Amino acid sequence: MKKLLYTFCLFVLFNNVHAQTPPSLTITQFATGFSIPVGIENCGDSRLFIVQQRGLIKILNANGTTNSANFLDITSLVSSSGNERGLLGLTFHPDYANNGYFYVNYTQASGGATRVSRFSVNPADPNDALENSEVAIITIAQPYSNHNGGQIRFGPDGYLYIGMGDGGSADDPQGNGQNTAALLGKMLRIDVNNGSPYSIPASNPYYGMTNPKPEIWAIGMRNPWRFNFDRCTGDLWIGDVGQDIYEEIDFEPAGDAGGNNYGWRCYEGNNAFNTSGCGNISNYTFPIYTYSHSTPNGCSVTGGFVYRGGLYGGMFGWYLFTDYCSGRIWGSYPNGNGGFNTSILTTNTTITNNLSTFGEDYVGELYLAGQSNGRIYKITVSACSAVAYICGGDLQVCEGSEVPVTATYGFGNTYQWYLNETEIPNATSDSYLATEAGSYSVSVSNAGNCSALSNAVTVTVLPAPSTSFSGLNANYCVNYSPSTLTGTPAGGTFSGPGVSGNTFNPVTAGAGAHDIVYSYTDNNGCTGTETLTTTVSLCTSIDEAMLGNMNLYPNPAEDLLNIEFYVSGKMDVVITIYNATGQLVKAEEKTFAGGMNKVQTNISALAPGVYVAELQGEAGKEQKRFVVRR
Secondary structure, eight states: OOBOOOHHHHHHHHHHTSOOSOOOEEEEEEEOOOSSEEEEEOOSSSOEEEEETTTEEEEEOTTSOBOSSOSEEOTTTBOOOTTTOSEEEEEEOTTHHHHOEEEEEEEBTTTOOEEEEEEEEETTEEEEEEEEEEEEEEEEOOSSSSOOOOOEEEOTTSOEEEEOOOOSSSSOTTOGGGOTTOSTTEEEEEBTTSSSSOBOOTTSTTTTOSSSOTTEEEEOOSOEEEEEEOTTTOOEEEEEOOSSSEEEEEEEOTTOOSOOBOOTTTEETTEESOOTTOOOGGGOOOOSEEEESOTTSOSOEEOOOBOOOSSOTTTTTOEEEEETTTOOEEEEEEOSSSSEEEEEEEOOGGGOSOEEEEEEOTTSOEEEEETTTTEEEEEEEOSOOOOOOBOSSOEEEETTOOEEEEBOOOTTOEEEEEETTEEOTTOOSSEEEEOSOEEEEEEEEOTTSOEEEOOOEEEEEEOOOOOEEEOOOSEEETTOOOEEOEEESTTOEEESTTEETTEEOHHHHOSEEEEEEEEEEOTTSOEEEEEEEEEEEOOOOTTOOOEEEEEEESSSBSSEEEEEEEESSSEEEEEEEEETTSOEEEEEEEEEOSEEEEEEEEOTTSOSEEEEEEEEETTEEEEEEEEEOO
16 A cells, blocks of 8 residues: 655645635637526536526537427416516426426416426436426415516525515515515525425424415525525525615525525615615625626626536636626635635626526536527636545444545546545545545546645544343244333334334244344434344144243332243243342242243342343243342
8 A cells, every 4th residue: 555645735735726816717608509598407417408588498418419309398388578587497306316306487477476386307208308297386476577586496405495586676665575474585495395385394494483484594685696505515605686786695604594684675785775664784694795886897696606516626616606797707715714705707708698697517517608699608717727625524434334425526537545645445436435434535636637635534433332132032932922022222123023113923923033123223323233033933732832932021120020921831830030140049939821921029138130030841941131220
């Protein structure tokens, strides 16, 4: 094995991937021929799905070609009159590969209400959606034609987030932004995996209420035109379109409890707009960045993505956003003090064709759509800079299990993993299944022979809990009475033939050798198991003498001990109790009838400790331990 020292390489990495030097972007045409594109989405494979405002979704392939057939055509359902109505959003279910569900946001042809619906892909053709498969999820009336929001996105928590504009016109005339009895002017969060057609997550800030509306996640939005989650950190970034003067970018860190008030119409950006009836300024969450409409900044923000692709280290970790009118692209990056530094990254005027949306492919590379010219652009960085980064924090794995440690993926990259700075043989893919405790890192080289070493992630191995159980005998007759099983630690589950709850029934188990398992999962999610084998015999002969199915309770005991057992016929049985050193402390002999029997013996004279109860008769003997406790 090769051991390497990476002090210098780590310095290079963190001045590459984590440097705040603004990247120099290159915007190149990737595809053309679309009609009013407003969305670029992926479903977890190499295809891009281009949302067209009039109600069509087209498939753009990785080689830049477009399928001639539509993926979805719902033009008959959609009102695209005016500039802001239409098919405005698309997102794929996190388990799309298995359930084939995707969701769209559109304004209805009749009445112009916002509708979020679920559709299904054709199981026989992944390039074709079933247009008659619509299931309406939520419908929200729109009083005016503009400010419809449109973005929908599944968060890292698995819930569906919906961005809703304030209802339109100008100045929020109905006061929807601050009205918690209205769904307009909000970020909504619902659970589409439960309920019909959805349920409210219990962690929503207004869960269980009717006013405020329980669907609300955040208030004070004017028209959130594109929000997205950082695929690495889970942070939420929102581009909220302003009124006449200011555009804003809002930021919500991962793990936020929700309930933020982003200010509209009390504030436009950081500036007071209409503070009549508004609360203290401390009630509001202000944007991390604003820009004015003064030339040449633009007129309407288009929110974007944090770049988490694996090809361009100079762009890694930057949040990109643009303006619909000017085509300027900005980038924001953490400043190390809890805030962000924001820079203009390009003022390229050749693509000022109303940049309507960003898109992210399945490996994190970024794209832009020109709404006016129907073109899709790809965003790159010309500098040769590899990305070596492991998203997320330190990891835990249960003993005997494995946990994936995954680096950012880039086409053409080569990988080598290290454990405690020692090369792991044959660990050369973008992900490694860790089973050992230690510090994991990965070195990456790209097609330009630029290399970098990743941040380190510590994996901790958690031991499985120690488990045991009692109450199961080694042998049973098939017609024995059920036995009660007791597991340690309490709260686990029993499984196996003849097991129901914590009872083993020889009748339902049937003849044969059976493995009975006790499983217990601790608070860390680690599971311990204990397996015992019992044999159930037919015992059909009336002359076949048997003694067994011994059970003691309570255990631990204090003054009285109950002993249950089975004998196949009338039998003299000696009941003997020994202490932990094998010394006889009590003995008695009784005659018992066939079948299940119970005898109660007084143990009040015994000192606290561990003892063994023994039954012995002509059919053999059985022993079980018990504890005396006072």
